[in-house]
Each structure stands twice: as structure tokens, then as C-alpha cells.
Amino acid sequence: MRLKKQLLLVSLVTLSLPWVGCQYIQEMDSALRKGQTDALVATAKAVSARIGNDPQLIQTIDAYATPGSTPVVAHALNIKPIKDGYADEWITANYDFQPLQEDMEIVAGIYRNELYLFLRVTTENIHYYTPALSRPTLADTIQLNLNSNTGDQRDIALYASGEGQIHAARQLSASNFAIEHQIKGYWLEWQNGFQVELSLPLSWAQQAFTIQYKPSPKKSANEQVQTALVPATLTPLIYFSDPLAKQLMIFQRQGVRLTLTTPESWIIAADGDLQDQATETLSKQHGLLRWIYKLALTSGHYPELPLVNKTGKIDTTEFQQTVQGEHSIGWYTKGNKESVRVSYPIYAVNETPKRIVGTLIADQGSDSLTSMTNSAFNRLLFYSVIASLSVITILIFYASWLSFRIQKLSAAATTAISDSGKINENFPVYSTQDEIGDLSRGYAQLLARLQEYTNYLRTLSSKLSHELRTPLAIVRSSLDNLEYENIPDQARTYAERAKEGTTRLSNILNAMSAASRVEQAIGAAEQENIPCDQLLQNLTEAYRDVYQHVIFSLNVRSEPEKLVVWGSGELLVQMLDKLVDNAADFCPEKGKIELGLYRHNNDVVFTVHNEGPPLPSHMHGQLFDSMVSVRDKDIPDNEGHHLGLGLYIVRLISDFHRGEVQGYNVPDHSGVIFEVRIPAKS
């Protein structure tokens, strides 16, 4: 994997920033929630204490006590129901029917001091009132037992003589009924029985309100006629109490809903609204954002908050604990909002033993918190995206810069030593004080040492020749002197041989120092324009004379322009001499040597192609080094010295001309081609 990709992957770590941020926000959120619930608990405690300290209020609450019976809950209505026997307005207002008996369910509501009732009775057949009946109670009736707050008691029977308006009759005595005009209603049949919708003054029922369905006595097996309308117990009507609501209003604050319930969990007062300013802001939020927030920040899944207006009863888990005498806290969701509910028992302070008279429930929506955390999350998201992007960008730039430097270095390292073993002298040395700088300096040092060593090796031959010349001179001059001495013929032969040996040595030394002399010649070379074709023509002629055993051919490709190089003719000739000399040595008797010349891009290419044995592949890189000979040791060498300096000199000269020299085998291994590329003079 390239460095850039690696760093890109590393930079993905920055994507953990939002996660960390989310964790932080969640922590913050839970801290805020804690604060919120604490504040709410404090509010609930204060309200409870306030109510528990007021005997009058306690009395008010106690009035709602409904031991052992099911009271009717009267919801506070916002619109006036139309008394037509249809349940539309109740259903749309989302009120639950309360089953009072197994064959009757009811839903009640209060609108402007009128108590509205909707009854649904299940019965096989309806017995309507007919004038033939002596009492209304002999037909199917709805009985109402009402106590007003002034102590008036009314026992009322509701009946109908068919679908339509109902009749209300107040029982004055066991068999005496009087028409009650203030109760209006409508009787309507439905598939399983009948429905009644009616209204009566609320004041009649403020103390107690009991309602029952009494089927016609004909339906019952024993023909016992119940005429009495008064039930065993009267239950209070559960509806919102104004004095209690006023108390709650004192503690009202935005976004908090306070609810008061009896110990039986009937709601008797409520004030406030969970909506606050943040709610509006939140409702304007984009759905996708909301989803993201929910995903990132929601700490848990809470149960749905039950709608109190459905039943008029609070019946959540924490309420159960409150009845035990402890306050408790629960979290709920309502749609896509969350709310906290604190439930606090209300003790009658002045009574002993302590008695729980009711429960205070404080609800608060977490909208303000949500909007706060959301805006924090917004900022977090924004900052972390910016941070991530900038980190990634910076890292990519940094990686590019690093990899550029490393690439440059690696390219330089790759080309530091050319195929021909030449060490490149402009190796980039970084001045930066980092590891890459160190690496480049290390490389440069390595190359410098290598260069020194290579130079040492290259000059070794001339050093050697120089060192050997003195002892050779001693031998030689001694042998020269020996000629003038009287020595036996036998010894003279040896002296002759020794002399031949020294001559050979001398030649070897000359050849050895030739390379260094070429270097010097290069240093002092005068350059001019050399017409290559003419040069090669002359040379081919000369070579034909010198190397009689091979057949020379010249192949100069015709070019539109003249092939001219800027260089030293002497040196070029010397270079070609060496190449041809080499070629001729390996060329079999009557073999062919072809000298070639052509243009390739901006280079002039000289080729020397000879038939003969191929180059050994393992010597490829060293072919042009000093003192390397790839000659077969078995071939007797007439010249007596082949130190492998020939090709080294070729390389020196081609280097001087900023050229490249290469030797390779002909594909069919029938011979060898040496190529020298020299930049053409434009």
C-alpha cells in the first residue's frame, strides 16, 4: 500500500472525533437531564408540601375518594358535543369509553358547567317505554344518582319511547316521578344495543355521580322489580377541580405540566403544557437531521407516554411506587419527543399517622434539552467535519510531500549507479533535519564512500603500474648491463628470456596506465565537430589493413542530416579502436565485423557487431569496469596482456561524450553487438 493510502486510512481515525463528541454530548445530555429531573423533583416536592399543608385542599382531594367503586371521569371538553347519539366527537377527541358495567360503557365530559355523557349499552333487545307501563323503570332505563355540592340529591331515570329525544324523570318517591327538563339527550340504536348522548347541569353531580343501566325487569328471569334507584354507594364524579388547579398554577412554569391525582390514580387537576419555545424550533427541524440526532444522541428507548385524556387515570409504573410512599422518576417518549415524569406522594402533613392523600405528577418535555443538545451536536458535527476534512487534506498534502520526497530519493537511489556501474554525482542531499533527510545524507555518504572506493579501484591499475615500474626498471637495467658481462651462453639464454619477460611486463604496465592516461587525455581534450560517417569510413579502411583475418563491412544508415557529434576525434577513434580490437579478438577466422552508424532520437549510435562467442550473462554489469576481462582463459593470448582495460577506456570516452555504452548478445547468440550512444550535435 502506498504511503498516501496509508495516511488516508490513518486519517480516517479523525472520524472518531464525532463519536467522541457524541459521547460527550450524551454525557452532557444526561447531566442536563439529571439537573432537569432534580429541578422537577424539587418542584413536585414543593407543590406536594403546599397541598399537604392545606387541610382545605386535602379535603377537596378526599372528596374524590372512591373506595371500591369505579367513578366516572368527566373530561374537560374543548367543544360542545352535539347530542345526536353518535360518538364522533368523543372518538375524535380521543377519549376512551369507561366500562362501568358489563353491558354499559360511558364517556363523560364537561363543557361550560354542563356535564355531557355518552353511553353505549349492549343489549339483545331494547324495551322502550310505552305509556302502558306504570313506571319508567319498567322499561330499559339509565339511572342517575346525583349529589350536588349544596347537598341536593337527585335520582333520575332516563328512558325513551324509541329512537330520538330521551326522557328524564326524577324520582320523588318510590313510585312518583317528575319530568326533569334540564336533562336533554338523544337515544339511538346501534347494532348491539343503544347509545345515549345527554347533558345535565354539572352542579347537580358535583358531590356524587352514579350511573347505571337498568334493563327492563322483563328481561330478568326473576321478575323482581327493582324500583329503588338509590345504589349502595355513591361515587364522586371525577373532574378537574378548579381550586386545586389554581394551586398548581402557582407553581406553573413553561414546559412543565403538573397533574394531581387521587390515591386511586384519578386525575383531578392539571395545569401547564409540555410545549415550550424549543418545541417550535424542533418542529421546524428537517426530518433527516432529526433522524441523525436521534441516531447519535438518543440514549435509550423509553415507553410511550400514555395519553391521560383517554382514561382520565394515571397508571404508570412510577405511580405505583408513589403509592408506596416514595417519589419516582420515569422517562417517556411522546411521538419523537421525550419527557420526564416525576411522581411525588402528597402527605397530609398535619395528620398522624401520615397518610397519602394523593399524588403529584410533574411532566416536563425535554425539548429544551433536545434543542440544546441538538445545537451542540450541530456545532460538533460542523466542527468535526471541518476538522476531519482539514486533517485529511493536511495529511494528504503531507503524505504527498513525504512520498514525493521519498520517491525522489528512491528514484535517485535507483539511478545512483547506472547499469554500467557509474556513480551519479548529483545525488540529491536534503538539508531537512528529519529521517528522510538523514536517509538521503546516509545514501549520499554511502555513495561518496562507494565513489571513493570505486575511484581507488579504478586508479589502482595506474597506481600499480607506477609502483611496479621502479622494480621493473631495476630488472631491466640490470639485464641491459648483463649483456656487457662475460657470461656463459647458457646464462645468456636465460638473460634473454628474462628480458623478453620484462618487455612483456613493460607492455602490461603501459596498458595498465593507459586508462589513467585516457582520463588525463580526456581532461585535456579539445572538442570539435566530428563528422561521424567520414570518421567511420576512414577507420574501416584502416582496420581492414590491420586486422587481415576478419572481413569488415560498414553500414551507415542514410540520414537526412549529417551525423555530427561534438567531441574529440582522437578519443572517439581510440574508443572505436578498442571496440574493434576487442571484436577482432573474439571474431573467428574470416568472420565478419560490421561497423554501423545511425541516428536514434537525438543520439548518434555507433555499433560494432562481430561474429563469435556470446558474452557471459553474469558479467553484464561489470563489462565496462576496469580490470575485468571476460575472455576465456583457454584462448592463448598472443598479445600477452588483456587486462580488461579496453572496454573500460571505451566507457571513459563515452562518458566524456555524455554517452552510454552497452554490450549485448545477438538474439541468436551468433555474436555480440556493442553500442555507443552519443548525443548528436544539433
Add this chain to the structure above:
Amino acid sequence: MSRQIAIVEDEEAIAQNYCDALRRQGYKVNHYRSRPEASEAFATKLPDLAIIDVGLGDEIEGGFELCRELRTQAPELPIIFLTARDSEFDVVSGLRLGADDYLTKDISQPHMLARITALFRRIDALQSPSTKETEISRGNLTLNMDRMNARWKENLVDLTVTELWIVHSLAQHPGHVKNRQQLMDAANVVLDDNTITSHIKRIRKKFKELDDSFDCIQTAYGMGYRWVLDQEK
């Protein structure tokens, strides 16, 4: 009166060998092992020819130093550098200091003796009145091999013996190409091609100092050099 030759050489064996060889030829030879020793001796009496090794003991370039001293004392004294050092730089340095020749130590005795003879001939020619001499004239070039000198347009060209022999070899048959081997043989040196090339270069330079338009020595690529008569151009 036999000639006096001074050999300044720190290598005992070589010095003795040369001494023997030269004495055999009838020269008187003094051998000095170091520069101070030689300087001291030269202060009292100058030799007729000095053969000096460049490296003298610890002094890597003691020979050059000595040559400088000698030249100030005796501008005409023939000096031959004999050394194991054969780098182009050394050759040029030695010749610039006014040495008459620069030879490597592995030169064969006959070659060396030929040079010494030639140098003495040059000296004698300077001192003796002109007798009937053989002069080769090629255009503006006049070679006098008895006096061992060359003239270009009547000006003396300051050539070493080796160079003179090369010029002689080339100018003898103008237009004929002499290859390097032939030139080496003529100059009594056994060296490689580059030495010949640099000799030719030096010769051209010396002529050019006298005449900027000198262009008589032409390179025949791959074959050698030829002397072209200036009228022909």
C-alpha cells in the same frame, strides 16, 4: 675530455645500473641520492647533463625543485627526467620547468643512450661553428638533425629530442601517414597511443606559439598523422 653526467636517483640499484651503463659508454657519472646532496655538488661544479628522478626520497617532487634550481644556474644545461611517474600532468610539469626530455624508467638502455647522445650533439652544435650540415627543408620548416633543432620560418622551435624525432619522422615524407607505432619507433619510446597523441598536441602547440596559422600536422583518423606542406593548402 669525457662528459660529466649527474644522476640524481634515490633508488640505489637503478642508479648503479645506469651509472655502469653510462660509464661503459665512456661518460663520467656522479650519483646523488637526494636533492640537498645534488644541490650542494652542483653549486661547486655543474655536470654536462643531469638525469633526475622526480621523486627523491621523501620529496615527492624534489626532482622538479632541483630542475628549477639547475635551470637558474645553467639555462643551457640538458636535463632529462627519468621517473616511474608517467602521468600526463607530470610530463607537462617537467617539460614546462625546462627539462629537455621526460622518460619513464623502463626505457631500454639503447633508447636512453640514443637520447643522451642526441642531446650532447645538440650542445656541441651550439658551441661549434656551423660546418657542412644536413638540413631538411619542408616549406617553412627546417630540420637540422646534427644540431638537433627545428626552425619554423627561421625561428627556432623549442622542441625536446623526442618531439624533434617525431617531427622529423613526419616531415621526412610529407603527405605520408605515419601511424603511432612508427612514430614511437622514431622517437625511441615504448609507450601507448595516448602518449603519442599528447606529444603531437605539444608539438602543435609549440609551433602555434610561433605561428598562429600553423596547421601542418594533420590527424588521419584511425591511422596516425601526416605532415602537410603549407604550400599545398
